[in-house]
């Protein structure tokens with residue numbers, strides 16, 4: 001069995017920076033309140049809660065007993081101003097999200113109508129359109145009933161589907177050739193979507209790891225299932241319910257949403273690989289860590305078995321495997 005990990009997967013920079021940011025604030029002795037869920041990952045949230053960090057959605061004029069953190073998704077200017085009136089606010093809005101907010105406000109000021117491809121109710125979408133007066137919010141092309149004439153710009157939520165954005169832009173351009181099309185989908189999102197598509201084309205089964213509330217994880221799931229059988233799990237251990245299906249596949253692909261830390265991805269690989277590495281007679285277990293075949297780890301099970309029964313994913317991390325290989329003359 002082979003496991004192919006998508007070239008780009010898991011926690012994005014904005015998500016990582018926000019986790020590091022709240023941890024640093026808590027470590028400095030401050031009482032930390034985050035405005036809403038920091039990101040869509042229940043395990044990360046519960047770990048941060050254990051460190052005393054609280055996730056709340058107070059009324060904008062409420063006062064919290066500590067510092068109030070704005071997560072990577074941001075908030076609208078009006079909400080930010082209100083929150084600042086009674087609180088010490090630490091704004092951890094992702095710079096890329098802030099750039100979308102800035103761009104849309106500038107075009108609004110210049111008299112443009114904004115078509116925003118995003119998810120209604122998603123905090124990033126709410127924050128961005130919360131600053132606008134003339135906009136159309138759509139999640140899919142078929143929701144776009146009318147394309148206004150004149151000054152018009154199409155943008156997207158940072159985690160929107162690239163395929164959908166391309167479909168919408170084609171349609172908008174046809175009906176309003178002067179419309180501006182600005183692809184504001186984050187490069188991390190694009191890389192994850194392309195990486196997932198690429199791997200899905202090579203495997204019998206795809207596993208998507210990430211929060212059920214996460215819109216970018218949902219996009220990855222939707223993309224993969226167009227190509228191959230796909231399972232979406234929120235936590236690594238949830239895959240245990242599907243091990244029979246996993247074992248039937250010769251080649252399994254893995255991707256993960258932008259709120260999923262590396263440790264969770266490694267846990268998932270460990271769970272799906274352990275029945276294989278423990279099976280007698282199986283000669284090789286492979287994890288291909290990217291689709292170009294670079295960083296290709298191969299564990300030869302004919303080698304003396306690792307006494308720690310540890311994780312075979314990266315043989316460099318296991319001194320027993322390394323010692324055994326050295327003893328065989330490095331072959």
Ligand code: SF4
Nearest residue numbers: 012014094096158186
């Ligand atoms: S997906 Fe991109 S824009 Fe959104 S939080 Fe992550 S890095 Fe920022």
